[in-house]
Amino acid sequence: MxxxxxxxxxxxxxxxxxxxxxxxxxxxxxxxxxxxxxxxxxxFPPPALGSYSAEREAAERAAQGVGTFPALPSGEPLDLTLAEFGSRAVYDSERSLKGRTVRLTGFVTRDDDGTWYVTRLLVSCCAADATTSKVEVRGADAPATDTWVTVTGTWRPEGTLGTDTAWPPVLDAGSVWTVEEPANPYEKR
Structure with a gap:
């Protein structure tokens, strides 16, 4: 009323x-x-997403379908984004990464057991929709968490293609270099 x-x-x-x-x-x-x-x-803008965000995301990698990928360019080391490397390592039935030397750039994240990863956040639109792309690094000491690095090495096939056992992909490191954070720290999907 x-x-x-x-x-x-x-x-x-x-x-x-x-x-x-x-x-x-x-x-x-x-x-x-x-x-x-x-x-x-x-x-008070929030800081850029980093290792904390990457570690929170579980490895929710369902089989997206194994298939073939376009041929890789010649020359080594082959510069790839972490997303490109991860897709080929987990889903490429031709195993085009086998025996190739690749170079990946990202920031360092770690598991509680000491395993370390070169990691990047992938965005479609903005940081709010970011997902994690990471590659386990073996054969080299881990720099401090959140340090930006370029890792050169070769892919170590593990697990069954197209399954969670192949995730995250593994890189046997030949060299690890500390680098400056790129102007755009995110990879585009």
Whole structure:
């Protein structure tokens, strides 16, 4: 029921025990409160996603279908993104990476057992939709977590193609170099 009092419009509501009470419009106050989170993000932007985000994502790699891939270019080492390397290592029935020397760049992440990975976050649109691409590195000491590195080495086939046993792919390191973080630290899908 709407009631006019003193030129201002109020609405009368009955609560659960039947007693009516009046409310004044709260719209402008609520709108001001809703701007606080947006203002906080503008004044204190979150840091770029890193190893914490990558470690949280479980290896949810369902079989996407094993098949063939286009031929790789000649020359070595072969510069690949982590996503390209991972796709070929896990799903390429021709095993085109076998015997090839590749070069991968990303940041260092680790498991609790000491296993380390060169990792990159892949985005379609923005950091909010980021997923992880990582390659286990063997045969080299791990730099500090979140350090950007370029790793050169050869693929070590493990597991059954197209299954979780082939994930994450493994690289036998020939060399590991510390590098500067790229201007765009994310790979595009």
């Amino acid at each position: 709407r009631v006019r009092t003193g030129g201002r419009r109020h609405e009368e509501y009955d609560d659960d025990d039947g007693h009516g009470h009046q409310h004044s419009p709260a719209g402008p106050r609520v709108a001001r409160l809703l701007t606080l989170p947006a203002l906080a993000l503008l004044l």
